[in-house]
Amino acid sequence: MRQTFDVRGGPDVARENLPKLREAMTQAGLDGFYVPHEDEFQNEYQPEANQRLAWATGFTGSAGAAFVLTDKAYIFVDGRYAIQIQDQAAKELLTIETFEPPGPWAFIEGLDLSGQTIGYDPKLMTPTAADGLKAALKDAGATPKAVSKNPIDKAWKGRPRQPMAKAYPLDTAFTGQVSAEKREQIAAHLKKKGLDAAVITAPHSVAWLFNIRGGDVKCSPLPMSRAILHSSGEADLFIAPKKVDDELRAHLGNQVAVHDIADLSKGLANLKGKKVQADPATASEWFFTTLKRNKADVVPAMDVCALPKALKNETELKGAQAAHDRDGVAIARFLHWIETKAKPGKTTEIDAVRTLEKIREESGELKDISFETISGFGANGAMAHYRVNKESSATFEEGHLFLVDSGGQYFDGTTDITRTVAIGEPTAEMKRHYTLVLKGHIAMTVVRFPEGTTGTHLDVLARHALWQAGMDYGHGTGHGVGSFLGVHEGPQRIAKGWNSVPLAAGMIVSNEPGYYIAGKYGIRIENLQYVVGPETIEGGDTPMFGFEVLTVAPLARNLIDLSLLTDEERAWVDDYHARVKDTIGPRLGDWPEVQSWLSDACAPL
Incomplete structure (x- = not known):
């Protein structure tokens, strides 16, 4: 559960391992090899045994790729890792290039690879990604080759073993629906479309469909597994035998045949x-x-579990609220600690992470953190996806901002919250920027929208106040969130880029506008909320959906410039703070000093 802070990478990794990879490439008859960040399961978090990009290059970020030739190599990263890659890349061996989705195809097609054979692992790339790579290689004069044995796997001596955590049932008290009902409903959908079966490859979807969880990767309670669901409602589950016991077999029932994952091709x-x-x-x-x-x-179409998994039922929504109320107590205690116990000149980013994790654990119900905590003081907070390590950890000083983005995994829900606070007295500039972000956050909370609206349609609302001031942020505004599953879940999303999935009742999304000044500070305000409705507003004639907020934690009152808020926005802040106080205040009886602090933190503007 504990977050680690060592940099498990760096220049020496590439110096040691690139020669080994090149030797394995030569033995396989390859002149080059493409190394994506993704593993076989396309998971956000990967077991150490699947972190091939990190093994080959020493780069430990969560997105990127490498392209290794016999005489040179390239590492591709996006803007989130512009600073990290400078520290981790062996620059004499790796040329740093920009990674833009869907891949570095334009760069590769500009190389002269005439007559060369370039390998890639088809188990690590989606068809779209593989097609993009193959087209780029052909334009560069190379012959692409799908390999059955990844040369990294051959060269990686002492490779960690694949995780074998036991899979276990998740009680219907948390799921709200038994697995058999889920399978029957989706099977009926398959039958209606004239399909015989669906192959389910995402471990999140397998876990949801069968109401099982596991411990194969950090931050997400997943058993690494695959499944085939038949239109009859019967299913085949492919999972390592060591992960299965009699309790799990009894839970799965007679309609689910359990197979060794090694037999997936069969x-x-x-x-x-x-x-x-x-x-x-x-x-x-x-x-x-x-x-x-x-x-x-084969019929290409969206994962059959993706949409029903996103449409949380009443039990899951009640569980999500319970998890957020519990988490809100931890956040209040942590924010109180920041304000009263953190010491400028002494307290570090890592101290903050450890304190927050310890407080969350004291609930007795935390199963894991939902992602590695972003603990960014000052300039580090300006990197939206910053991950603190022992080398980068900054010490708090007066007159700066601190951004903390964190979450917890509980049986009844998954949380994700960001708060930005001032260490010492904030400047007028800080207050102006915070308030512009807050205005966007409020707009994304109170909006009403008709059926068929997607996150793309709403994204501008979170940016409007910033745009009017000539500012913007480079990340999406909201992502879906699972129910004791992945903290980042589709298919819904709120961002500039097009998303074709309409927002529907029961979907949980984050609301997280921000603003960042490189070298100075970052600001982000994030709550989770879920879609409610539709209902017809008095005086209107079109049913409208809206959002209900899950997160209960105070905002930074001393960072709000009241002159920039409308009367309606001020009322929203006061109403939200009243709810925070009423919800978590009574739960702070064991911490009267925090209870008193919360009353002040939630006082009307």
Whole structure:
């Protein structure tokens, strides 16, 4: 559970391992090899055994890629890791280039690779990504080759073993629906579409469908597994035998056949002649080529579990609120600690992370953190996805801002919250920027919208006040959140980029506008909220959806410039703070000093 702060990478890693990779490439008859960050499961968090990009290059960020040739190598990262890569890359071996989704294809096609054979692992790339790479390689004069054995896996001596944590049932008290009902409903959908089966490759979807959880990766309670759901409602679950016990088999029931995950290719071969759905956004190219080779009729479409998983039922929403109320107590205690116990000149970013994790653990119900805490003081807070380590950890000083983005995993829900506070007296500039962000946050909370509205349609509301002042932020405004699953969940999203999935009742999304000044500070305010409705507003004639806020934690009153708020916005802040005080105040009886502090923190503006 504990977050670690060592930099498990750096220049020496590439100096040691790139020669080993090149030797394995040569033995495989390859002149080059493409190394994505993704693993076989396309997970946000990966077990150490699957962190191939980090092993080859020493880069430990959560997104990127490498392109290794016999005489040179390139490392591709996006703007989030512009500073980190400078510290981790062996610059004499790796040329640093910019990574832009969907991949570094424009750069690769500009290389002269005439007559070369370039390998890639089809189990690590979606069909779209693999097609982009192959097209770029052909334009560069190279021959792409899908390899059955990844040369990194061959060269990686002492590779950690794959995790074998036991999978376990998640009680219906938390899921609100038994697995059999979920399977029956989705099977009926498959049958209606004339499909025989769906291949489910995302571990989050497998966990949701079967009401199981595990411990194979940090921050997400996942068993690494795959599944095939048939239109009859029967299913095949592919999972390592060591993860399965009698309790799990009894939970799964007779309609679920449990297979060794090593036999997955055999399971796909059994779909010969069947009409099968698979998601090209989450299933690797290997799944599609294996199915087609075995003469299955493959229908590319969104993961059959993605939308029903996103539409939380009443039990899941009640659980989410309970988790957020519990988490709110921890956040209040932490913010009180920051204001009263953190010492400028002594307290560090790592101290803050450890204190927050300790407070969350004291609830007795925390299962894990939901992601590695972003603890950014001053200039570090200006990096939206900053991860503190022992080398980067800054010490608090007066007159700066501190941004902390964190979350917890509980049986009844997953939390994610960001608060920005001032250490010492804030400047007028800080207050202006914070308030502009707050105005966008409020707009994204109170908005009403008709059926068919997507997150793309709403994104501008969170940016409007900033845009009018000539400012913006470079990340999305909101992501979906799972129910004791991944903290980042689709298919819904609130961002500038197009999202085709309408927001619907029960979807949980984050609301997190921000503003960042490189070298100075970052500001972000994040609550989780869920879609409610639709209902017809008095005087209107079109049913409208809206949002209900889950997160209960005080905002930074001393960072609010009241002159920039409308009367309605001030009323919203006061109403929100009254709810925070009423919800978590009574839970702070064991900490009377925090209870008193909360009353002041939530006082009317």
